[in-house]
Amino acid sequence: MAVTEMQSGQVGRSLPRRESTAKVTGRADYVHNLRLPGMLHIKVFRSSIAHGRIKRLDVSAAKRLAGVHSVITSDDVRKLIPEPYFGPAFHDQPILAIDKVRHIGEPVAVVLATDPHVAEEGVALIQAEYDELPGVYDEVAGATATTYVHDVLKPAGTFPDLKHLQGKKNTNIALDYQLRRGDVEAAFAKADHVFEHTFRTQQVMHVPLEPMVSAAEPTPSGLTIYTASQSPSFVRIEIARLLGWPENKVRVKVPHLGGGFGAKLYIKLEALVAALALITQRPVKLSQTMEEQFFTISKHATTFKIKSGVTKDGKIVARRCDVWWNGGAYADIGPRVTQKSGFTAAGPYDIENVHLDSFAVYTTRPPAGALRGFGIPQLVWAYESHTDLIARALDIDPVAIRRKNILREGRPQATGTKMKDAAIEQVLERLAARMNWDRPFDRGTGTVKRGRGVGIGFKAVIAPTTSVAIVNVYADGSCSLYCSTVDMGQGSDTIMTQIVADVLNLPIERVSMVHPDTDVTPYDMATLGSRSTFHMGNAVKLAAEDAKGKLEALAKEVGLPAGANVPVGEIFKKKYGMQAGNVVGSGSFIPSYKSPDHATGMTDNATPFWMIGGTGAEVEIDTETGDMKVLRIVNVADCGTPINPRIVDTQLSGGAVMQLGFTLTEEMQFENGQLRNPTLADYKIPGMRDMPAAMENEAVSARQHDGPFGAKGVGESATFGVSPAIANAIHDAVGVRLTELPITPERLFRALAVANGKPLKD
Amino acid sequence: MSNTSRLVNFTLNGRPVSARVDMHHTLVEMLRTQFDLFGARESCAQGLCGCCTVLVDGQAVSGCLYFAALVDGATIETVEHLGASDRLDPVQQAFIECGAFQCGFCTPGFILMTKQLLDENPNPTEDEIRHYLSGNLCRCGAYPEIIAAVKSAAAKRRATA
Numbered sequence: 054m055a056v057t058e059m060q061s062g063q064v065g066r067s068l069p070r071r072e073s074t075a076k077v078t079g080r081a082d083y084v085h086n087l088r089l090p091g092m093l094h095i096k097v098f099r100s101s102i103a104h105g106r107i108k109r110l111d112v113s114a115a116k117r118l119a120g121v122h123s124v125i126t127s128d129d130v131r132k133l134i135p136e137p138y139f140g141p142a143f144h145d146q147p148i149l150a151i152d153k154v155r156h157i158g159e160p161v162a163v164v165l166a167t168d169p170h171v172a173e174e175g176v177a178l179i180q181a182e183y184d185e186l187p188g189v190y191d192e193v194a195g196a197t198a199t200t201y202v203h204d205v206l207k208p209a210g211t212f213p214d215l216k217h218l219q220g221k222k223n224t225n226i227a228l229d230y231q232l233r234r235g236d237v238e239a240a241f242a243k244a245d246h247v248f249e250h251t252f253r254t255q256q257v258m259h260v261p262l263e264p265m266v267s268a269a270e271p272t273p274s275g276l277t278i279y280t281a282s283q284s285p286s287f288v289r290i291e292i293a294r295l296l297g298w299p300e301n302k303v304r305v306k307v308p309h310l311g312g313g314f315g316a317k318l319y320i321k322l323e324a325l326v327a328a329l330a331l332i333t334q335r336p337v338k339l340s341q342t343m344e345e346q347f348f349t350i351s352k353h354a355t356t357f358k359i360k361s362g363v364t365k366d367g368k369i370v371a372r373r374c375d376v377w378w379n380g381g382a383y384a385d386i387g388p389r390v391t392q393k394s395g396f397t398a399a400g401p402y403d404i405e406n407v408h409l410d411s412f413a414v415y416t417t418r419p420p421a422g423a424l425r426g427f428g429i430p431q432l433v434w435a436y437e438s439h440t441d442l443i444a445r446a447l448d449i450d451p452v453a454i455r456r457k458n459i460l461r462e463g464r465p466q467a468t469g470t471k472m473k474d475a476a477i478e479q480v481l482e483r484l485a486a487r488m489n490w491d492r493p494f495d496r497g498t499g500t501v502k503r504g505r506g507v508g509i510g511f512k513a514v515i516a517p518t519t520s521v522a523i524v525n526v527y528a529d530g531s532c533s534l535y536c537s538t539v540d541m542g543q544g545s546d547t548i549m550t551q552i553v554a555d556v557l558n559l560p561i562e563r564v565s566m567v568h569p570d571t572d573v574t575p576y577d578m579a580t581l582g583s584r585s586t587f588h589m590g591n592a593v594k595l596a597a598e599d600a601k602g603k604l605e606a607l608a609k610e611v612g613l614p615a616g617a618n619v620p621v622g623e624i625f626k627k628k629y630g631m632q633a634g635n636v637v638g639s640g641s642f643i644p645s646y647k648s649p650d651h652a653t654g655m656t657d658n659a660t661p662f663w664m665i666g667g668t669g670a671e672v673e674i675d676t677e678t679g680d681m682k683v684l685r686i687v688n689v690a691d692c693g694t695p696i697n698p699r700i701v702d703t704q705l706s707g708g709a710v711m712q713l714g715f716t717l718t719e720e721m722q723f724e725n726g727q728l729r730n731p732t733l734a735d736y737k738i739p740g741m742r743d744m745p746a747a748m749e750n751e752a753v754s755a756r757q758h759d760g761p762f763g764a765k766g767v768g769e770s771a772t773f774g775v776s777p778a779i780a781n782a783i784h785d786a787v788g789v790r791l792t793e794l795p796i797t798p799e800r801l802f803r804a805l806a807v808a809n810g811k812p813l814k815d
Numbered sequence: 816m817s818n819t820s821r822l823v824n825f826t827l828n829g830r831p832v833s834a835r836v837d838m839h840h841t842l843v844e845m846l847r848t849q850f851d852l853f854g855a856r857e858s859c860a861q862g863l864c865g866c867c868t869v870l871v872d873g874q875a876v877s878g879c880l881y882f883a884a885l886v887d888g889a890t891i892e893t894v895e896h897l898g899a900s901d902r903l904d905p906v907q908q909a910f911i912e913c914g915a916f917q918c919g920f921c922t923p924g925f926i927l928m929t930k931q932l933l934d935e936n937p938n939p940t941e942d943e944i945r946h947y948l949s950g951n952l953c954r955c956g957a958y959p960e961i962i963a964a965v966k967s968a969a970a971k972r973r974a975t976a
Contacts, residue, residue, distance in 0.1 A: 067914075069911050069912070069914060070914070070916075070917075072919070073910075073911040073916075074900045074903070074911070075900075075919075076916055076919030076922050077894075077898075077903065077907040077910050077911055077916070077919075077922055077923075077926060078854070078894065078895065078897070078898060078899070078900060078903070078907065079852075079853065079854020079855070079893065079894035079895050079922075079923040080853075080854070080895070080900075081919050083853075083856075083920070085853070085856060085920075086847070086853040086856075088848075170837075170839060259954075260954050261918075261920075261954060262858045262859075262864060262866055262918070262920045262921055262952065262953075262954050263856070263858065263918070263920045264858065309918070309919065310918060311856075311858075311918050311919070311920030312917075312918045312920060312954050312955060313918075314954070342860055343858060343859045343860060343861075541918055542916075542917030542918030542919065542955050543917065544917070699914050700914070702914075703914055703917060703955075703957060703960060706956060706957075706958075706959050706960075707917060707955045707956035707957060708956070709956070710956025710958060711954070711956050732859070732861060733859040733861060733863045733864060733952070734861055734863060738952060738954060739956065739958075740949050740950075740951075740952055741944075741945045741948050741949050741951070741958050741961070741962070742945050742946070742949045744945070744958045744959070748959050
């Protein structure tokens with residue numbers, strides 16, 4: 054069937070989110086709301102230290118408390134699951150701590166009761182004693198430390214690039230990705246200038262406003278898990294593996310999510326609730342508090358040492374990148390972050406010689422995983438700050454130096470993969486145009502200074518991954534889409550049904566959405582990394598086209614002339630003599646991909662598509678106080694051809710607002726392994742008054758040739774450039790450079806004081 | 816139920832109701848466990864995010880901090896009372912038209928606060944909107960669209976006033 058381009062159909066329209074009415078009336082379905090008959094609430098007793106051996110665990114008082122149903126420790130779990138370790142990359146995370154704790158807040162025991170307040174009281178009665186071990190907190194020191202977070206590495210076996218780590222001892226490095234292109238040392242020796250800087254990012258948290266929540270219920274045929282998860286298919290596979298069951302005994306259901314951002318990926322609370330439901334033979338539910346989320350998952354802190362050789366006219370000829378990722382106590386998906394972001398750590402520039410090392414490092418902090426960008430924002434922070442510093446040192450305009458070096462269509466990227474459908478240049482030019490870059494800029498007066506800056510980044514999508522979709526056409530011509538993509542607010546329900554409506558030429562109201570339910574909806578790798586529009590979008594389109602083809606065949610079978618404009622309901626009636634029957638179309642999509650060579654990091658097919666995002670910032674700084682206002686943020690992205698332009702727009706501004714928090718205020722603060730600020734009172738996410746006065750977004754005119762209707766992912770793109778754009782704007786305004794996030798007024802004020810020759814005491 | 820529980824009588828979304836609550840039960844907990852109302856929801860549990868916003872005698876409060884035992888004799892209104900799916904309040908309509916939410920978890924709180932803002936100030940400036948809604952957090956970052964929705968709702972209400 055010919056691919057139909059946007060015409061009069063549903064694709065390309067800014068339809069409101071399909072669940073809009075449910076959301077504004079407070080009736081949207083979240084696991085948060087779920088109550089099961091006879092349900093026990095779970096409360097968790099957590100480690101109070103960062104690293105140590107469990108010497109004694111006394112749960113007797115908790116067990117005696119009136120109203121407590123049971124108290125469970127790893128001893129009970131191991132009777133059900135002898136090897137209760139889970140994780141997507143490594144089987145390293147115990148359902149409850151076994152012998153040892155590895156981070157503050159690690160689950161050690163649980164109390165179950167029908168009244169959650171009783172369970173909480175029970176937790177307060179549990180006592181633990183530990184033999185404390187030295188902590189490993191810093192990612193760079195941790196890479197060579199002799200205190201080991203894990204005695205032996207246990208890769209899950211699903212990723213070929215982790216196999217060489219199987220059984221490895223005496224290391225905290227959970228993945229070492231390297232890329233070698235050309236000869237950087239020779240190029241540095243020949244370069245006119247060599248620049249080297251180190252940049253750091255802090256550990257932050259996703260803070261979905263619906264805190265992580267999962268429930269499980271034993272059933273006659275197995276187990277049903279209700280979970281606020283971004284990856285129902287993975288949860289089923291992993292729970293089945295832990296239990297030694299076939300997949301079909303585990304059912305995973307996911308309604309809407311109250312935010313995800315990567316926090317609710319892979320497997321989080323599901324293994325615990327599954328074990329507890331089977332041990333107690335009761336429905337159980339674990340609703341985390343906001344505080345508990347901070348102990349569950351976070352975004353990697355990083356250290357990035359970047360070195361560039363540059364000609365006197367600003368051409369970058371060599372770049373060396375050393376990146377350390379602070380993975381915390383359990384690998385989660387950190388090794389994937391390390392490798393995939395490693396591909397692009399040298400930036401969207403055409404550089405002949407690249408030497409790159411990227412290390413995932415176990416530490417005794419709460420685990421780190423994916424957060425809106427899979428590591429890319431940390432990298433762009435460094436390489437775009439560095440690029441700006443080079444421009445300033447050589448007295449070249451920051452946009453001009455990027456124009457000179459930018460990766461153009463058809464040129465090989467650091468991995469050797471040739472750029473295709475990557476509108477990097479266009480993003481840069483549209484950003485410069487919207488920022489009025491070639492026009493004079495008001496630099497402020499007196500003690501109030503203004504500046505502006507840009508940052509631009511790109512990302513390879515996680516690959517290879519699979520999506521499967523089913524379109525079920527009913528006898529009246531209406532239909533349902535069965536799809537395991539999770540709508541956590543990004544609008545996937547809406548755009549996926551727009552695709553179906555467009556292919557089947559239906560009004561959007563005639564297409565309904567069946568939410569993820571692994572007994573019903575087919576496999577999807579996960580809702581992550583801006584992959585759904587491209588991967589699931591393609592699968593959905595194939596499924597709808599399959600249904601359309603079958604409807605056409607059915608019409609022919611019942612004797613209708615080809616192209617006859619007969620309502621679908623009439624075709625069914627002719628076939629079955631009444632309103633009866635179904636036509637089921639299915640579609641499965643996996644793009645091509647080639648794993649990088651382990652020794653060189655090279656591959657000619659690093660990604661099914663590229664995401665490109667650039668941000669410009671204008672700032673105003675009070676040099677007497679260090680107070681800074683972000684006056685204007687401009688986000689420009691290449692997301693192919695939008696399926697729903699308004700949703701794309703909200704993804705761009707939403708991504709930028711989130712990254713603004715990571716840039717200016719958010720930081721998990723640790724002291725001796727203790728987290729000092731796991732509450733919204735002390736961990737400041739952006740509110741309405743933190744918004745810049747002006748925020749504008751643009752999706753450049755572009756097309757992903759193999760995307761559904763020319764579309765590709767957008768959820769992360771506006772996070773890339775925000776942090777360096779602001780740091781570059783600060784440098785532009787007041788001549789100081791901040792190399793560490795977040796950029797607080799205090800840090801800025803201290804930097805100003807140093808620049809003025811009057812450094813402040815600590 | 817412990818011996819510290821007490822019976823409270825109040826008006827909930829226009830109907831007289833009663834409930835037996837413990838002294839430590841919060842308003843939001845009572846609404847979900849005893850009345851199946853899920854529009855007000857606990858998130859930060861510190862009264863800082865606005866997800867649990869409930870109107871008590873017309874005044875917006877943080878339902879996660881407000882003790883259920885205190886509602887005896889009060890009139891309680893939740894987002895569920897504001898509009899049904901076939902007759903939405905102008906604020907709800909404006910939120911839909913402006914795409915002023917993503918995950919929707921914070922949305923009932925924003926809508927109730929917006930309604931209260933417009934009751935007090937039918938034509939707020941952008942500064943006034945930002946100030947009034949600063950106690951509501953949206954992690955999806957739909958703030959530009961929320962500001963647009965408040966302005967649009969104000970215009971709708973003025974047009975029909």
